Amino acid sequence: MSQDIIPLARILPERRAVVTGGPPPRRLLSNRQKAAVIVRYLLTEGTNLPISSLPEHMQAALAEQMGQMRLIDRTTLDEVVAQFLSELESVGLSFPGGIEGALSMMDGHISQSAASRLRRMASQSSKVDPWERITALPVDRLLPILADEAVEVGAVMLSKLPVAKAAEILGRLPGDRARRVAYAVSMTGQVDPETVRRIGAALLAELDNQPPRAFDTGPVERVGAILNVSPALTREDVLQGLEAEDAGFAAEVRKAIFTFVHIPVRLSPRDAPKITRLVEQPVLVTALAAAAGKPGLDEAAEFLLANISQRLAQGLREEMATRGKIKDKDAEEAMTAIISAIRSLEASGEITLIQPDED
Secondary structure, three states: OOOOOOHHHOOHHHHHHHOOOOOOOOOOOOOHHHHHHHHHHHHOOOOOOOHHOHHHHHHHHHHHHHHHHOOOOOHHHHHHHHHHHHHHOOOOOOOOOHHHHHHHOOOOOHHHHHHHHHHHHHHHHOOOHHHHHHHOHOOOOOOOOHOOOHHHHHHHHHHOOOHHHHHHHHHOOOOOOHHHHHHHHOOOOOOOHHHHHHHHHHHHHHHOOOOOOOOOOHHHHHHHHHHOOOHHHHHHHHHHHHHHHOHHHHHHHHHHOHHHHHHHHHHOHHHHHHHHHHOHHHHHHHHHHHHHOOOOOOHHHHHHHHHHHHHHHHHHHHHHHOOOOOOHHHHHHHHHHHHHHHHHEEEEEEEOOOOOOOO
């Protein structure tokens, strides 16, 4: 409790001035009663307290205690505030509340298996709200639950998620499944809180029991990323070998690949200026000059030149005209630099590439 309202100490200067230098506080109240007094006083002063961030059992205990109390004399109030401020000023180190905060602090210093075991132990406690962790998980982790679990369970989870995340998940479900889950939401009106908590605990246990993943991305994305920066001959040779071994996997990898020739169909025209600002001009000149007159590559070069400022485009064209013969290795490196810049902008969220199956 004190950790959540440490920043609030500065709103009590008047009360601090009243009691500074006074006698030590008499312990007439229990710690829970003192907490209720502090909260009541801060609420009276119009302070917005983060009480909702406390575990539910602590919120309930605080509310019950405040309901049992009546009047507090001014002397007792001064003593309680003085003790509260004294304890805040004596704090030398604070720890994150809850197992999730501790695991976040120890990220990189504790094994995944140990972290999973601690999360499972915490999720079994009736004092822990499992939905706090579930709602914080990415959409890709939650989507299989809605796709595989009973529609009633999916409806409960959909109701507990933030609206934006629930809408995104619903939009990624097959049409029939999405309709069934959405209809099941209409039948959740009489579900009691304990049932919802148990459903969340069961889902969290299922998620925690999944084996840890060694890689953050799937095999298609990893192979595609490697081939993106591979020489063209190597890339095509590998793809032909993949098609002979697994045509379906090869098709998915081809969709994941983004090379220089894909710029006109995958890059939005309004994002072209961002590329020219990120890539040095000599590299741009090398890539564009090497692409000129070559099928596929020429279209990509003209796309970039047509969607940047005409002054910059004219300057690039003049330098391209005076550029001598370009070695294949230098051309590959320059084009790879442009592709790397596009991928970097995509990863940071500054641009969004058009997917191959989008209109």
